[in-house]
Amino acid sequence: MSDDEPVSEEISDAPVVTDLPYDPAKLLDLRKEDILPTELDSYFENSVFIGNSLVVHFQNFYYVMRAADKNFLGNPKFFCASAFSARLDLGDKDRYAKYYPRYDGELLHTWEAVAKMKPETVYYNLMGLNELGLHQYSKTAELTFENNRKVLENIMAACPGVKIVVLSNTYMIESFNGEKEGLNNYNISKFNRLALEWCNANGHDFIDISTPFLDGNVMNEEYCVDPEPRPKGCGCHIKMMYYPSWAAMLRNYAYQKLNGTWKNPDSIEILAAGKKTYN
Numbered sequence: 001m002s003d004d005e006p007v008s009e010e011i012s013d014a015p016v017v018t019d020l021p022y023d024p025a026k027l028l029d030l031r032k033e034d035i036l037p038t039e040l041d042s043y044f045e046n047s048v049f050i051g052n053s054l055v056v057h058f059q060n061f062y063y064v065m066r067a068a069d070k071n072f073l074g075n076p077k078f079f080c081a082s083a084f085s086a087r088l089d090l091g092d093k094d095r096y097a098k099y100y101p102r103y104d105g106e107l108l109h110t111w112e113a114v115a116k117m118k119p120e121t122v123y124y125n126l127m128g129l130n131e132l133g134l135h136q137y138s139k140t141a142e143l144t145f146e147n148n149r150k151v152l153e154n155i156m157a158a159c160p161g162v163k164i165v166v167l168s169n170t171y172m173i174e175s176f177n178g179e180k181e182g183l184n185n186y187n188i189s190k191f192n193r194l195a196l197e198w199c200n201a202n203g204h205d206f207i208d209i210s211t212p213f214l215d216g217n218v219m220n221e222e223y224c225v226d227p228e229p230r231p232k233g234c235g236c237h238i239k240m241m242y243y244p245s246w247a248a249m250l251r252n253y254a255y256q257k258l259n260g261t262w263k264n265p266d267s268i269e270i271l272a273a274g275k276k277t278y279n
Helices: 024-029 039-044 053-066 110-117 137-158 185-202 244-258
Strands: 047-051 077-080 121-125 163-167 205-207
Touching (some): 024 244, 039 244, 047 110, 077 110, 110 137, 121 137, 163 185, 205 244
Parallel strands (some): 047 121, 121 163, 163 205
């Protein structure tokens, strides 16, 4: 079996970590009332979260939490827009202005915004949702990754010494996981794996925030806020009530970094598209 063939199960020899602030097996059981103030949040001071609609929704969750905890996640900045992508970011910002985020009201490429912010850390949520469906199917994961890589390298060039932390791209629910769709979990998982391999090769951290939402090879529909068929639904966005899991995964990451126990995933499982299963 080749590395790119979908599998139904992958056995890991990685040690099980049991002393984390949040149990990895119960992340989706958490509610905002469970995300209490903690000194761990100071780890995220002077950081920025970059991404598309998933980060926009996480920013909304952040504002809800910050109303009760003024130091929630260290008061990071956000640079995100719902229809944004690395492909657009590398293009003409004036031509595609309506898709771009703004920083202090200014239309900027991601790397220009980061240069103005001067953060210590960039948390970059992989942007594939608005791009994977645009390329030739056989190369869409690779081409989408290359655009994301270029954006990340532009960020590092514009802000020397900035720390890069990559967050995985979310997966689709079953009804949006078509075998002939460029935006399916086969290509998303390939995209995530390419990004992880790049992180491991270049000394960047990679947090898999997507696998906990899976039920087999698809996102569990219970977690999805827009499962309706297109054009009403998108089949990938997370209900607000499940964003505490993101905060918990970030805090688990901070805990492990502070204790010197963080380790990137060894690999990302390649998921099947459609209902077909692979042995």
